[in-house]
Amino acid sequence: MDPAEFRRAGHAVVDWIADYWATVERRPVAPAAPPGTVAAALPSAPPTVGGEPVEAVLADLDSIVVPGLTHWQHPGFFGYFPGNTSGPSVLGDLVSAGLGVQGMLWASSPACTELETVMMDWLAHLLDLPERFRSTGTGGGVIQDSASSATLVATLAALHRASGGRWRHTGIDRRYRAYTSIHGHSSIEKAVRIAGLGSDGVRSIEVDPDTQAMLPDALRAAIEADLASGDVPAIVVATIGTTSTTAVDPLPEIGAICAEYGIWLHVDAAYAGAAAVCPELRWSHAGLEYADSYCFDPHKWLLTGFDCDAFWVAHRAELIEALTVLPEFLRNAASESGAVIDYRDWQVPLGRRFRSLKLWFVLRWYGADGLRAHIRSGVALAARFADRVRADDRFEVAAAHPFSLVCFRLRADDDTNAALLASANATGRVHLTHTRVAGRYTLRLAIGSPQTTEAHVDEAWAVLCEAAATLPTAQGTGS
Amino acid sequence: MDPAEFRRAGHAVVDWIADYWATVERRPVAPAAPPGTVAAALPSAPPTVGGEPVEAVLADLDSIVVPGLTHWQHPGFFGYFPGNTSGPSVLGDLVSAGLGVQGMLWASSPACTELETVMMDWLAHLLDLPERFRSTGTGGGVIQDSASSATLVATLAALHRASGGRWRHTGIDRRYRAYTSIHGHSSIEKAVRIAGLGSDGVRSIEVDPDTQAMLPDALRAAIEADLASGDVPAIVVATIGTTSTTAVDPLPEIGAICAEYGIWLHVDAAYAGAAAVCPELRWSHAGLEYADSYCFDPHKWLLTGFDCDAFWVAHRAELIEALTVLPEFLRNAASESGAVIDYRDWQVPLGRRFRSLKLWFVLRWYGADGLRAHIRSGVALAARFADRVRADDRFEVAAAHPFSLVCFRLRADDDTNAALLASANATGRVHLTHTRVAGRYTLRLAIGSPQTTEAHVDEAWAVLCEAAATLPTAQGTGS
Numbered sequence: 001m002d003p004a005e006f007r008r009a010g011h012a013v014v015d016w017i018a019d020y021w022a023t024v025e026r027r028p029v030a031p032a033a034p035p036g037t038v039a040a041a042l043p044s045a046p047p048t049v050g051g052e053p054v055e056a057v058l059a060d061l062d063s064i065v066v067p068g069l070t071h072w073q074h075p076g077f078f079g080y081f082p083g084n085t086s087g088p089s090v091l092g093d094l095v096s097a098g099l100g101v102q103g104m105l106w107a108s109s110p111a112c113t114e115l116e117t118v119m120m121d122w123l124a125h126l127l128d129l130p131e132r133f134r135s136t137g138t139g140g141g142v143i144q145d146s147a148s149s150a151t152l153v154a155t156l157a158a159l160h161r162a163s164g165g166r167w168r169h170t171g172i173d174r175r176y177r178a179y180t181s182i183h184g185h186s187s188i189e190k191a192v193r194i195a196g197l198g199s200d201g202v203r204s205i206e207v208d209p210d211t212q213a214m215l216p217d218a219l220r221a222a223i224e225a226d227l228a229s230g231d232v233p234a235i236v237v238a239t240i241g242t243t244s245t246t247a248v249d250p251l252p253e254i255g256a257i258c259a260e261y262g263i264w265l266h267v268d269a270a271y272a273g274a275a276a277v278c279p280e281l282r283w284s285h286a287g288l289e290y291a292d293s294y295c296f297d298p299h300k301w302l303l304t305g306f307d308c309d310a311f312w313v314a315h316r317a318e319l320i321e322a323l324t325v326l327p328e329f330l331r332n333a334a335s336e337s338g339a340v341i342d343y344r345d346w347q348v349p350l351g352r353r354f355r356s357l358k359l360w361f362v363l364r365w366y367g368a369d370g371l372r373a374h375i376r377s378g379v380a381l382a383a384r385f386a387d388r389v390r391a392d393d394r395f396e397v398a399a400a401h402p403f404s405l406v407c408f409r410l411r412a413d414d415d416t417n418a419a420l421l422a423s424a425n426a427t428g429r430v431h432l433t434h435t436r437v438a439g440r441y442t443l444r445l446a447i448g449s450p451q452t453t454e455a456h457v458d459e460a461w462a463v464l465c466e467a468a469a470t471l472p473t474a475q476g477t478g479s
Numbered sequence: 480m481d482p483a484e485f486r487r488a489g490h491a492v493v494d495w496i497a498d499y500w501a502t503v504e505r506r507p508v509a510p511a512a513p514p515g516t517v518a519a520a521l522p523s524a525p526p527t528v529g530g531e532p533v534e535a536v537l538a539d540l541d542s543i544v545v546p547g548l549t550h551w552q553h554p555g556f557f558g559y560f561p562g563n564t565s566g567p568s569v570l571g572d573l574v575s576a577g578l579g580v581q582g583m584l585w586a587s588s589p590a591c592t593e594l595e596t597v598m599m600d601w602l603a604h605l606l607d608l609p610e611r612f613r614s615t616g617t618g619g620g621v622i623q624d625s626a627s628s629a630t631l632v633a634t635l636a637a638l639h640r641a642s643g644g645r646w647r648h649t650g651i652d653r654r655y656r657a658y659t660s661i662h663g664h665s666s667i668e669k670a671v672r673i674a675g676l677g678s679d680g681v682r683s684i685e686v687d688p689d690t691q692a693m694l695p696d697a698l699r700a701a702i703e704a705d706l707a708s709g710d711v712p713a714i715v716v717a718t719i720g721t722t723s724t725t726a727v728d729p730l731p732e733i734g735a736i737c738a739e740y741g742i743w744l745h746v747d748a749a750y751a752g753a754a755a756v757c758p759e760l761r762w763s764h765a766g767l768e769y770a771d772s773y774c775f776d777p778h779k780w781l782l783t784g785f786d787c788d789a790f791w792v793a794h795r796a797e798l799i800e801a802l803t804v805l806p807e808f809l810r811n812a813a814s815e816s817g818a819v820i821d822y823r824d825w826q827v828p829l830g831r832r833f834r835s836l837k838l839w840f841v842l843r844w845y846g847a848d849g850l851r852a853h854i855r856s857g858v859a860l861a862a863r864f865a866d867r868v869r870a871d872d873r874f875e876v877a878a879a880h881p882f883s884l885v886c887f888r889l890r891a892d893d894d895t896n897a898a899l900l901a902s903a904n905a906t907g908r909v910h911l912t913h914t915r916v917a918g919r920y921t922l923r924l925a926i927g928s929p930q931t932t933e934a935h936v937d938e939a940w941a942v943l944c945e946a947a948a949t950l951p952t953a954q955g956t957g958s
Contacts, residue, residue, distance in 0.1 A: 003500045010569075016577075035819045046846065047842070054567070069578065070589070071580070072580045100563065114547065171675045196674055197675070306579070325672075349627040368525055369527055
């Protein structure tokens with residue numbers, strides 16, 4: 001495809017996306033077709049002769065692929081956590097794809113590394129993160145694909161520290177332990193397993209029944225018990241905004257415990273970290289000065305397309321020492337000068353895309369004020385929805401909602417709530433997911449799309465009320 | 480940014496990329512500016528008020544970022560391994576960014592999973608991979624970000640198998656060992672370290688001095704020695720196309736050894752796997768029927784932008800059992816039915832982009848014949864360059880060149896060869912990198928860009944000859 005063909009086809013694809021965004025609201029949020037529907041509509045082998053115009057592929061996108069999607073950019077999408085992109089993010093990613101450079105080393109394409117360092121400092125400025133995370137000191141930031149990978153590399157650096165620097169050579173030779181609350185994300189167990197501690201290496205710490213946040217006394221007790229049996233506490237993962245309910249673990253108390261015992265503190269703010277762009281929501285980050293590492297996902301609630309996890313460490317030398325491997329074919333004068341960052345040593349894979357471009361486009365398009373307005377809109381819409389729930393005796397709010405997630409349920413048993421979720425989602429007008437809070441089935445409504453307005457939240461409430469009215473045990477008093 | 484604004488700005492970005500591609504050849508392949516040049520040209524904080532038009536960002540791209548890039552899409556880029564993209568790949572990625580869906584679960588956007596499964600089967604068909612890797616049997620394919628991550632997940636599944644199914648719970652409780660040749664990629668040591676075996680867990684097996692390929696007898700001896708001292712052989716990583724010289728490890732012999740001892744065989748064909756689209760190059764994949772897992776990178780030599788590593792396993796159940804973690808918030812009826820694939824259990828991160836779209840666009844645009852023509856062009860250009868080297872008494876070819884990489888050197892000492900590389904690269908007309916073969920500094924010229932023609936290869940040779948002529952110890956006889 002030469003540049004002229006690309007220009008023509010590229011305009012067609014841009015137009016296709018603009019049309020998709022303009023019409024996505026008219027589609028069912030999620031498909032109803034059974035497994036295998038999309039695959040069955042595709043040929044079983046690639047064509048021998050190419051040359052199909054892009055328009056033919058776009059036509060198959062329309063007829064085969066799009067009907068099989070759950071539409072994460074739909075204003076009625078309230079599932080999981082938001083994963084919203086934006087026009088400037090897509091365009092930044094497009095430039096990255098077009099340039100096609102590799103940022104594994106500074107030397108492999110210097111601007112790719114330098115823009116990333118500056119963008120991570122911009123984000124640290126925007127969230128008012130502690131100075132120790134800025135590139136001007138001992139720390140620094142890097143883009144990971146996801147918070148899962150951030151937790152993994154934090155765990156590896158923590159193991160290296162806990163081993164006294166032996167780990168990179170000898171591996172797991174003691175019973176190292178990791179601590180997180182029972183609401184810590186599943187990626188923590190996965191990271192600990194990947195790192196060779198087994199699922200048994202995770203200590204799940206109880207939470208306060210009112211706040212769903214980690215109990216510092218329970219953390220201390222678990223650490224003491226492990227020390228007494230000769231285990232080695234290596235890392236605590238605290239969460240700002242748990243996946244179940246957006247609970248905020250008490251960092252000041254947890255951080256003091258980590259400092260006392262010399263344990264690495266990683267803070268996972270994957271979803272709620274974005275809230276710190278608003279000064280009035282920065283209470284959630286109190287105690288962050290204790291953290292050895294921290295991450296949040298601009299790809300969740302900051303209008304930047306997946307994948308873009310922003311990860312910082314307070315002491316970059318520890319991370320690099322844990323992860324670096326230097327084969328001859330990557331040696332170069334710039335790396336050996338010590339004057340540059342080679343981000344390959346900050347992550348699992350060797351290769352890296354030019355992901356900071358999308359942050360650059362997003363930050364310049366929205367500015368700090370625009371991002372704050374986006375976050376505030378989500379918080380206000382969540383409060384609006386929670387008010388509806390509270391005003392209806394059939395329902396209850398199941399947890400605090402400081403950000404843009406509301407956990408709620410019918411005052412009924414688990415099966416009835418599961419039926420409510422299935423019934424509401426079956427309308428195709430909304431898509432919600434669920435969790436368990438204190439063992440009870442609980443619906444989650446997560447807001448994050450810039451297209452989601454009061455009308456969409458009100459419609460979600462109407463859909464839920466209609467669905468509830470059809471459930472045998474949930475008709476109650478109404479409102 | 481509303482759809483109308485996106486349409487306008489998107490056309491501008493597409494045009495910018497088309498212009499970049501049309502003019503990249505006129506730029507120096509790599510920048511000469513010192514570290515910090517790009518960062519110094521950027522503001523230290525993001526704007527408070529947004530709304531900068533995309534044209535302003537594109538202007539800064541032109542003035543600040545592009546001059547700081549090493550241009551991987553330049554026809555004079557011969558470094559590392561190729562990392563070439565193409566128009567259809569960029570457009571497929573653009574659609575993925577615009578849709579912004581999450582493929583972590585089948586249920587989180589079904590078409591994202593189903594298209595990926597079909598595309599992996601298409602690739603298996605195209606490379607004529609063993610039936611055991613197809614989704615119709617016990618195996619299956621998945622897109623990883625890179626071969627590094629493929630090696631890591633293969634290692635984890637291998638550990639789980641070697642432990643008799645204990646590993647996911649108890650972690651590393653014995654001295655597990657991994658084996659690869661001294662030319663195995665650095666990502667193997669990194670994966671083994673991440674998995675908790677330490678760098679000490681890697682056994683580096685000697686190579687045949689003529690072919691630079693792993694010596695099966697040396698592998699067997701290392702396994703026997705480890706068994707004798709109570710260590711547990713867990714995985715062998717064999718390479719089709721090593722990074723240093725594109726050596727091909729003898730899979731038939733290595734595979735028989737792995738089968739004899741019950742050791743997981745992972746085959747890393749990151750670069751050279753693409754060659755198997757051509758029947759006449761499939762000799763390189765002989766013995767692949769022994770492999771438990773295999774990967775190659777369409778993002779290296781198959782016109783698909785980074786990141787796109789194609790990874791297959793022969794028994795998907797083993798991989799899934801090793802990696803799955805199931806929190807309440809990801810439970811859903813489709814997963815519990817067992818009728819769907821949840822690719823989150825095939826990789827390290829939870830989240831996933833819709834990466835199969837770019838494969839779909841590439842395979843339909845080029846067709847099998849177009850991809851074969853691309854590979855054959857690279858092989859022929861490499862042979863042309865090697866002929867030039869052989870015809871000049873000052874130079875020598877340092878290793879066989881079955882694919883599109885030529886290793887060569889001046890008949891001179893290491894410092895002279897390093898000076899040759901620096902001098903040639905300083906022209907800005909070419910960019911090569913180096914390795915060591917049998918301890919000696921060796922230049923690498925890797926071909927992969929669809930824009931690279933005979934004229935570019937001849938120019939590279941001319942640049943090298945000019946550079947050699949200025950070196951004090953390398954003027955020799957000439958040709």
